[in-house]
Structure formats: C-alpha cells, structure tokens
Amino acid sequence: MSEQPSQNSGAHTRFVALKMCLQVVEHGRSLSQVLPEGLAQFSDKRERSFVQNLVLGTLRWQFRLMAIRSQLLKKKLKAKDEDVNQLILLGLFQILHTETAEHAAVSETVNVTAKLKKPWAKGLVNGILRNFMREKDAICAEVDLKPAQKYSHPQWFFKAMRKAYPEHWQEILEANNQIAPLTLRNNALEQSRDELLQAFAEADIQASEHPHCQQGIVLEQSTDITQLPTYDEGGFSVQDAAAQQAAQILQPQAGQKILDACAAPGGKTAHLLEYANADLDLLALEKEPERLDRLAENLHRLGLECDYRVGDASQASDWWDGQPFDKILLDAPCSATGIIRRHPDIKWHRIPEDIEELVEIQQKILDELWQTLKPGGQMLYATCSVLPQENREQMQAFLERTNDAEMIPLAVDWGWQDSEIGRQILPGQDGMDGFYYCLLQKQA
Ligand SMILES: C[S@@+](CC[C@H](N)C(=O)[O-])C[C@H]1O[C@@H](n2cnc3c(N)ncnc32)[C@H](O)[C@@H]1O
Known part of the structure; x- marks a missing residue:
C-alpha cells in the first residue's frame, strides 16, 4: 500500500503539505494550482516528491481517513480547527500508506502542532495517532464495512458508480485511488x-x-x-492515452476546416495539427482567456500554429464566420470524474448539483455547434467523465431530438464493450484515464 519511496523529512515538509491540503479542503482551491505553488518552496527533489505524495495521498484517502478519525475521536473538532483535523488525517495517511517508520512519522506530525501555535493540540494529535497504531486492524475493519469509506469516495459518487456499473464499480473506485502513469x-x-x-x-x-x-x-x-x-x-x-484517441478517431485530413470547440490548454488541438501534418484550417475556441494563453504557449513550444480565440461555444453568432466546418471536436466541459486518479481533489470539489448544470451546458453547446457543421460532416463528442448523464444519456437525448444526426460506431478495440452509444473508457482500463467518445455524422 506504499505510495512512493519516502523519507522522514521533518516537521517543515509536513507543515507545508498540511497547508496545501487546507487550501484544497478549506478554501476550495484546485490541487493543480496549489501543488506547483507549494512545491516551489523546495529545491531538493526528494523533499518535493515526499511532500507531493503526502498531499496527493491525504486527499486521495481523505474520505477513508475521516471515517477512521471519527472512530478515534467521537467529538467533532470546531470549524476553526480544521488545521488540526487535517493534521490528524496527514498522520493517519503516513501510518497507513508510507514507508516512514510509524513512530517517526507520528512524532514529526505531532511537532507540527507547534507551528500551528495550538499547543493544546499536541496531546490530542499524539493520542489519536498512537491509539490508531495500536488498534489499526480493528478500526480499519470497522471502517471498511461501508464501501464508500473503504474506497474513499463521497457517498453520492459511490452510489452513482454502483448504479451505472453494477459489475465494475469496485474496479473503478480502486483505479481512482491508484497513481496514474x-x-x-x-x-x-x-x-x-x-x-x-x-x-x-x-x-x-x-x-x-x-x-x-x-x-x-x-x-x-x-x-x-x-x-x-x-x-x-x-x-x-x-497526454494520457485516452485523450490521444480524439485525433485518431476524428482523423483530420489536410486542408479541412476544423473546429476545436473547447480547446484549452490545447492538448488535442496540437494533436489534431500534428496528425494532419500541420495542414489544417483549424479554429481553437476557448471561453477562458487565461486558459487560451496556455494553449498559445503550448502550441508555441511545439512549433505549431492555428487560429485561436476566446469565445463561447454555445454562442456561435459571436465567433462563427458562417462557413460550415468539415469536422468538430467537442471536448466538452464535464465533471472530470474519469481523471480522479490524477486529480484526487475532484472527489472533494464535485457535488451532484454540478452534474445537472454541466449536462445542461453540454446540451446547449451540442445544439449550437451542430448548426455550424457541414452536411456530411462529423462531430466528435468527448468527455473525461464516467457519469452516464454526461455521456451515453447525453448522446441518446441528442440523437432523439436531432433529425439529421446519426451515430457512427467506433471501430476500436479499447474501452468498455457494453456501451451501446459511443465508447466509454473506465479509469485504469489499458492504463488509460476514464473517457467517453461518441462520433456523430450530419446527414448529407
Ligand atoms: C475538457 S477541457 C478541454 C481540454 C482540451 N480539449 C485539451 O485537450 O487540452 C474543457 C475546456 O472547455 C472550456 N469551456 C467551458 N465552457 C466553454 C464554452 N461554453 N465555450 C468554449 N469553451 C468552454 C473550459 O474552460 C476548458 O478549458
């Protein structure tokens, strides 16, 4: 169960890791912003890797660690003591998942209470972690009776996976806790x-x-x-192997007019250009200006060029020149529930209400972009989600309300073979991220 080779790097590294966890859990920030900022404080490669593992691991196992903590501390800590709470979780994570000697991990974690300027917490953290070391097996057995706790996911997501994939939900939840290649x-x-x-x-x-x-x-x-x-x-x-399927499915050909509708940071834009020998009339559209800057940087590093602009894919009149596209890639904004193994903070940030909102946005973009596609042209709908509402059900509803749309079956040998409409990749399948693809054609 160990995460990575680790060394005992003292209270400072743990204090920085704690602050990063708090940024995500307490302040709702995304790990992809918090991690580079925090790691920049360390010049030593081994310290960086130690801290990164502590943060990713504590967030990955957060739901299980919380359940363990509740067994050890019946009374909830006050909201203003979330730092002490996260410190306990950080300590529990080290005992369960790292190779640091347990006693050393506990004493360095307890030393962090001095940096928090909460001397009262010293005895509490020490007591809880030492009790856990003594009763580890019994406590874990109790906690693991509930699958959402055992696999460390929010209850709503565990239920959604069990319903959507009655025979595969354990694999999915397990894969979400693995370190991605x-x-x-x-x-x-x-x-x-x-x-x-x-x-x-x-x-x-x-x-x-x-x-x-x-x-x-x-x-x-x-x-x-x-x-x-x-x-x-x-x-x-x-770029993950699942994301590399987009250009392989869409197969852009030299000279074609292509729209990459939700393009930043440009991973698939660049692949489309590379695939067609950089000979495409390609527009990369992105709603967020800062994200478009990242797309521009990425294309520049790769020596690639195309038209790119800020625009809302659901408002074509703002950016479309009226000339229909031969092919459209719609890599839709989604729950990102297929890439939890890379972004464990998604477990924390995503709530069921987000999904309803996303499904509506996806529907609006689909209907709008369909008007900009040439008769006979193709649109590839993609998400990095494992939720049927954003994938199979979204496509089924689109095909039902769109008379001139048909689905082109994908002649591929990857993904979950049971999906009838489009192809779902489950997280970890052939080492890939969780992804969904459906190829649509507009009748000529
Ligand atoms: C899944 S990401 C795209 C990843 C990108 N295709 C790649 O491979 O690097 C979705 C992107 O869509 C953008 N987005 C969200 N809503 C949009 C809209 N209405 N119009 C255009 N872009 C949008 C988001 O800001 C985000 O950058």
Missing part, C-alpha cells in the same frame, strides 16, 4: 515514435509504446519531463 505523445512532425524511444533509451529512460496510440509512450517512472531529450525542441507532449 506518465504518458507522452510523440510529436510526429519532429521524429517518429521509434526515434524518440531510442533517444529515451540512450538517456537511460525506461519507456514503452502504448498499445492503443499511434504516438503514445508510457514512461516507467515519473520524472521531470522538462529534463527529457527533445522537450525543449517540442519533441513530445504530456
């Missing part, structure tokens, strides 16, 4: 995948081809990608 996409405009693998091998980087991606490479170990060969020349991008 680091997958790259070779930039075919720079070199072949074999050539990049060769360059990696020469630099002693262990990597292999992904079986379902023409350009996918899976690294055997997590590493600083900016140090890998060809990074500075734009030789590759970081």
Whole structure:
C-alpha cells in the first residue's frame, strides 16, 4: 500500500503539505494550482516528491481517513480547527500508506502542532495517532464495512458508480485511488515514435509504446519531463492515452476546416495539427482567456500554429464566420470524474448539483455547434467523465431530438464493450484515464 519511496523529512515538509491540503479542503482551491505553488518552496527533489505524495495521498484517502478519525475521536473538532483535523488525517495517511517508520512519522506530525501555535493540540494529535497504531486492524475493519469509506469516495459518487456499473464499480473506485502513469505523445512532425524511444533509451529512460496510440509512450517512472531529450525542441507532449484517441478517431485530413470547440490548454488541438501534418484550417475556441494563453504557449513550444480565440461555444453568432466546418471536436466541459486518479481533489470539489448544470451546458453547446457543421460532416463528442448523464444519456437525448444526426460506431478495440452509444473508457482500463467518445455524422 506504499505510495512512493519516502523519507522522514521533518516537521517543515509536513507543515507545508498540511497547508496545501487546507487550501484544497478549506478554501476550495484546485490541487493543480496549489501543488506547483507549494512545491516551489523546495529545491531538493526528494523533499518535493515526499511532500507531493503526502498531499496527493491525504486527499486521495481523505474520505477513508475521516471515517477512521471519527472512530478515534467521537467529538467533532470546531470549524476553526480544521488545521488540526487535517493534521490528524496527514498522520493517519503516513501510518497507513508510507514507508516512514510509524513512530517517526507520528512524532514529526505531532511537532507540527507547534507551528500551528495550538499547543493544546499536541496531546490530542499524539493520542489519536498512537491509539490508531495500536488498534489499526480493528478500526480499519470497522471502517471498511461501508464501501464508500473503504474506497474513499463521497457517498453520492459511490452510489452513482454502483448504479451505472453494477459489475465494475469496485474496479473503478480502486483505479481512482491508484497513481496514474506518465504518458507522452510523440510529436510526429519532429521524429517518429521509434526515434524518440531510442533517444529515451540512450538517456537511460525506461519507456514503452502504448498499445492503443499511434504516438503514445508510457514512461516507467515519473520524472521531470522538462529534463527529457527533445522537450525543449517540442519533441513530445504530456497526454494520457485516452485523450490521444480524439485525433485518431476524428482523423483530420489536410486542408479541412476544423473546429476545436473547447480547446484549452490545447492538448488535442496540437494533436489534431500534428496528425494532419500541420495542414489544417483549424479554429481553437476557448471561453477562458487565461486558459487560451496556455494553449498559445503550448502550441508555441511545439512549433505549431492555428487560429485561436476566446469565445463561447454555445454562442456561435459571436465567433462563427458562417462557413460550415468539415469536422468538430467537442471536448466538452464535464465533471472530470474519469481523471480522479490524477486529480484526487475532484472527489472533494464535485457535488451532484454540478452534474445537472454541466449536462445542461453540454446540451446547449451540442445544439449550437451542430448548426455550424457541414452536411456530411462529423462531430466528435468527448468527455473525461464516467457519469452516464454526461455521456451515453447525453448522446441518446441528442440523437432523439436531432433529425439529421446519426451515430457512427467506433471501430476500436479499447474501452468498455457494453456501451451501446459511443465508447466509454473506465479509469485504469489499458492504463488509460476514464473517457467517453461518441462520433456523430450530419446527414448529407
Ligand atoms: C475538457 S477541457 C478541454 C481540454 C482540451 N480539449 C485539451 O485537450 O487540452 C474543457 C475546456 O472547455 C472550456 N469551456 C467551458 N465552457 C466553454 C464554452 N461554453 N465555450 C468554449 N469553451 C468552454 C473550459 O474552460 C476548458 O478549458
């Protein structure tokens, strides 16, 4: 159950990890913002990796750790003492999931109470963690009687998975608690995948081809990608194998007019361009200006160009020139419940009301963009969600209300074979993120 090799790096690293957890849990910030800011405080690679594991792990196991804490401390802590609460969870995480010697992990965690300026908490944290060390097996057995606690997910999400995937929900929840592989996409405009693998091998980087991606490479170990060969020349991008299916399905051809409707940070935009030898009339549209800046930076690093602009995909009159598109990629805003293993804070941030709102937004964008598609043209609908409302049910409703739309079955050998409309990839299947694709064609 260990997360990564870890060392006992003292109270300071734990204090910084605690502050990052609080930013997510108490202040509702996203881990992808909080993590780089917090890790920037450490120049030592091992300390960075230790802190990263503490934060990701404590958030990943948050729901189970909370249930364990409730067994040990019947009285709830006050809201203003959320720091002490998170510190207890951080301590429990170390006892359960890291290789740090238990007694050392506990005493360094207890030392953090001094940094919180809450001396009263010293005895409390110490007592709870030491009690847990003594009664670990019995407490875990009790907590694990409830599946949402055992797999550390919010109750609503556990129920949604059990309903949608009666035979696969355990696998999904388990996969969400795993550390995701680091997958790259070779930039075919720079070199072949074999050539990049060769360059990696020469630099002693262990990597292999992904079986379902023409350009996918899976690294055997997590590493600083900016140090890998060809990074500075734009030789590759970081992109999960599931996300690499978009360009492979849509197959943009030279000269086609393409819309990438929800494009930032541009992973799929870049892949579409690379796929068609950079010879596309491609518009990348994005609602959030700061995110569009990231798209521009990413294209620049890869030496790629296309039209890009800020715009709302559900308001075509604001940005469409009236010339229909041959193909549209709609990588829709979604719950991101397929990528929980990469972003464990999603478990914390996402609530059922969000899903209803997202389903409505997706529906609005679908209906609007359909008007901009050429007769005979194709639209690929994609989400990184595992919820049927955003995927299969969304597509079923669209096909029912749209007379000139038909579904093109995907001739692929990946994903969950039971899905009738489109193809669902469950998290962890063939090492991929949870994703959904449905290819639609407008009748000529
Ligand atoms: C799933 S992400 C896209 C990821 C991107 N396709 C990639 O591969 O890098 C969805 C994006 O849609 C943007 N978005 C949300 N609502 C939008 C709208 N109405 N119009 C355009 N973009 C929107 C979000 O800001 C977000 O950047």
